[in-house]
Amino acid sequence: MRPLPAEDAMNDTAQLDGSGTAQQRFASSYSILLREVQDAGLMGRRRGHYILRIGSLVTLMVVIWVLFAWLGNSWFQLILAALLAVAMSQMGFVAHDAAHRQVFASRSWNEWTARMIGAVGVGLSYNWWNSKHSRHHSGPNQIGKDPDIAPGVVSFTTEAAQAKQGRARQWVEHQGWYFVPLLLLEGLHLHISSMLSLAREQGAKHRWLELTLIALRLGGYVAVLLLFLPLGKAAAFLGLQLAFFGLLLGGSFAPNHIGMPIVPRGMNLDFLRRQVLMSRNIRGGRAMDIAMGGLNRQIEHHLFPSMPRPNLRRATPIVRRYCEANGVLYTETSMIQAYKTIIGYLNRVGLSARRVVTCPLASQLR
Numbered sequence: 001m002r003p004l005p006a007e008d009a010m011n012d013t014a015q016l017d018g019s020g021t022a023q024q025r026f027a028s029s030y031s032i033l034l035r036e037v038q039d040a041g042l043m044g045r046r047r048g049h050y051i052l053r054i055g056s057l058v059t060l061m062v063v064i065w066v067l068f069a070w071l072g073n074s075w076f077q078l079i080l081a082a083l084l085a086v087a088m089s090q091m092g093f094v095a096h097d098a099a100h101r102q103v104f105a106s107r108s109w110n111e112w113t114a115r116m117i118g119a120v121g122v123g124l125s126y127n128w129w130n131s132k133h134s135r136h137h138s139g140p141n142q143i144g145k146d147p148d149i150a151p152g153v154v155s156f157t158t159e160a161a162q163a164k165q166g167r168a169r170q171w172v173e174h175q176g177w178y179f180v181p182l183l184l185l186e187g188l189h190l191h192i193s194s195m196l197s198l199a200r201e202q203g204a205k206h207r208w209l210e211l212t213l214i215a216l217r218l219g220g221y222v223a224v225l226l227l228f229l230p231l232g233k234a235a236a237f238l239g240l241q242l243a244f245f246g247l248l249l250g251g252s253f254a255p256n257h258i259g260m261p262i263v264p265r266g267m268n269l270d271f272l273r274r275q276v277l278m279s280r281n282i283r284g285g286r287a288m289d290i291a292m293g294g295l296n297r298q299i300e301h302h303l304f305p306s307m308p309r310p311n312l313r314r315a316t317p318i319v320r321r322y323c324e325a326n327g328v329l330y331t332e333t334s335m336i337q338a339y340k341t342i343i344g345y346l347n348r349v350g351l352s353a354r355r356v357v358t359c360p361l362a363s364q365l366r
Contacts, residue, residue: 093293187246
C-alpha cells in the first residue's frame with residue numbers, strides 16, 4: 001500500500017478526532033481484533049526463542065573479543081568493530097523486547113533482563129529508555145506527548161521548525177538531507193543521554209546500580225581498546241563501532257513514524273487509530289525482521305506491545321485485513337520509499353520556517 005504523503009498526513013490530522021460514538025466504535029473494534037489475535041495464540045510467550053537469541057548474541061560477543069585479542073595491532077580490527085556494532089544493536093532489540101514484557105510472564109524477570117542487557121551488553125540505561133519509550137507509545141507523533149518528536153537538532157514539526165532562529169533556521173531548511181548522516185552520531189547521543197538522565201533522575205529505580213554497571217562497561221571498553229591498540233587504531237575502532245551502531249539502531253527506529261500524521265496537542269484518539277495511523281511498516285520479510293529487530297512491523301508492535309517479536313509476522317495479515325475491513329489506513333512500504341518520504345517530509349517541515357515573518361518592532365513592544 002502506498003505510504004500517506006506528508007502533506008496529506010498533516011491535513012488528515014484535522015479529521016482524526018471523531019465523535020464519542022465513533023470513539024466507542026473503534027474501541028470496540030480494537031477489542032475484537034485483540035480477541036482474534038489472542039485466539040490465534042499470538043500473545044503467548046516465546047521463552048525458548050529468546051533464550052536461544054540471547055545465548056547466540058552472548059556467544060557472538062565472546063567470539064568477537066577473543067578474535068580482537070588474537071588480532072592485536074591490526075587494521076583488520078575495524079571488521080570486528082562493525083561486527084560488534086551489529087551484536088550491540090541486536091542486544092538492544094532484545095532489551096527493548098524485554099522492556100515491553102515480551103520475554104517472560106514475570107514483570108520482574110523482564111525488567112531485570114532489560115536492565116542487565118541494556119547496561120552490560122549495550123551501555124544504555126533501562127530507566128531512561130523505559131520512561132522515554134513508554135511516553136512515545138502512549139502518544140505516537142502527538143505534539144507535547146511524544147518525546148521522539150520533541151524539538152531538537154532535527155525539527156519534526158512545523159511548530160519546532162518555526163521556533164528556530166539565526167543559523168539554526170538556515171540549517172533546518174535542508175535538514176532532510178542531513179538526517180541520514182546524523183544517524184551516525186546516534187550511538188554517541190544514546191550513551192550520553194542515558195548517562196545524563198541517570199545523573200539527573202535521583203529517584204530513578206536502581207539508579208546507582210545502572211550508573212555503576214554502565215560506567216564500568218564503557219570505561220572497561222575504552223581501556224581494553226587502549227590496552228591492545230595504539231591510540232589511532234583505538235580511536236578508529238571506537239568511532240566506527242559507534243557510528244555503525246547508531247546507524248543500525250537509529251535507522252531501525254527512524255522509518256516507523258517520521259512523515260506519518262502529526263497529532264495536535266490535546267486531541268483525543270481511540271487506541272486503534274492512534275497506533276495504526278501514526279505508524280508505518282517496512283516490507284522485507286524475515287531478513288528485515290532480523291535487521292530491524294521486528295520494528296519493521298511497527299503497526300503490530302504498537303497495537304500489541306507485549307506480543308513476542310517472532311509472533312508479529314503472523315499477526316501482520318490479521319491486522320492488515322482487519323484494518324482494511326474497518327476503513328483504517330494501513331501503511332506498508334519499502335525501506336527506500338520510507339526514507340524518500342522521510343527526507344521529503346523533513347525538508348518540507350524545515351522550509352515552513354521561511355513562511356514565518358517576524359517584526360523586530362513588534363518583538364520589542366511585547
